[in-house]
Amino acid sequence: MKRVSDVWKLYEDLKTVGQEEIPLEEAYGRVLAYPVVAPLDFPPFPRSTMDGYALKAEDTFGASLSSPIPFKVVGEVEMGKAPTFVLGEGEAAYVPTGGMLPEGANGVIMVEHVRGISQGEIEVLRPIAPWENVMRPGEDFKKGELLLEKGRRLKPQDLGICATIGLKYLTVFKKPRVGIISTGDEIVPVEAEPALGQIRNSNAYMLMGFVKQEGGAPLFLGHVRDRKEELIDSLKKAVELCDMVLVSGGSSVGTRDLVAKALEELGAEVLVHGVAISPGKPTLFAKVDQVPIWGLPGHPASCAIVTMVLVLPSLRKIGGEEPYLPPFRSYIKARVKRNVPSASGREDYIRVVLEKRGEEVWAEPIFSKSGALWPLVRGQGLLKVELEREGLVEGEEVTVYLL
16 A cells, blocks of 8 residues: 555656636636746835825924924825826825825825815824835835746736736636546436435535536546446546546455456556555556546545545646645644544544634544545544554644645
């Protein structure tokens, strides 16, 4: 069996999908294929961050409620226009939030800190520091500065900064096409009424959700009975159409190991058959014509945890995302609420619910078998017992990966 960390190392050789240019409005959640570098200083001019009066900050020194300093108001800044006047000593001009400061000004006094004393004249009631309430040129970012790295999955704020520098189109990695194949004589469609001994195809829908979550394009290629020839035909079709293939069921070592046998006849390079992880030990990872193929356990909880820990990082890798590890991006520290037994020599992932006790968070383990999906739905996180450990002790501080 391979360690989880050894499986991750295999991703370095996975082929990345191609690139495409898309409009900025379609770029949310996509992965950048090139870095974005600032073509200019921003802001390109001094901007007010408050509604107030632009003036020379040094002229306000010594101002107070009992000893205000008068200023002559010589103009008003219009939004979207550059001021045509210059401020002299003891002069001020009204400026709205975001407005450009006129020449001669190096600060803005908030309207709350002035009072009018006559038409065209105000009194300043407190001093301000130079450049107070002002965003100076280049203060946000400077020309040549790296704004967004290659491999970044774009967030809403990223689209905003691209718009700020005038990028109408972005070059991104294509969405990886992920083929999903279900196997097993006991599987029936979701709309069917299962007979005794049959179950509905839950894994296909769960896997499609995981693929969409990571920005991929899932393609359900149907359900295959426990017939090697049928599986070979489905795998051939999947390899032609897709950038990655997920096969649910049939990955356990034994006489019914159809996935491994079918891949062998296709000339696959089998990289992994068995991982030191629980649940999910009988996981298979192979490549056919450089297309990665995962043989996933049929039990829903095993399928889900292997997908989160192993499959999703590999999907990020072929989709161009950097970094593609670790598999879980959000985690908290908590104390385990009871003893957790585990066998040494495997990474054990336990579903937990979280409880706040004063300033601490406690994790309540949900002990269940690999065929149970409800504990994974109910669980708020996964607790990992490390490979070398033989369990956890009640009250021990642990890391919980949030679901």
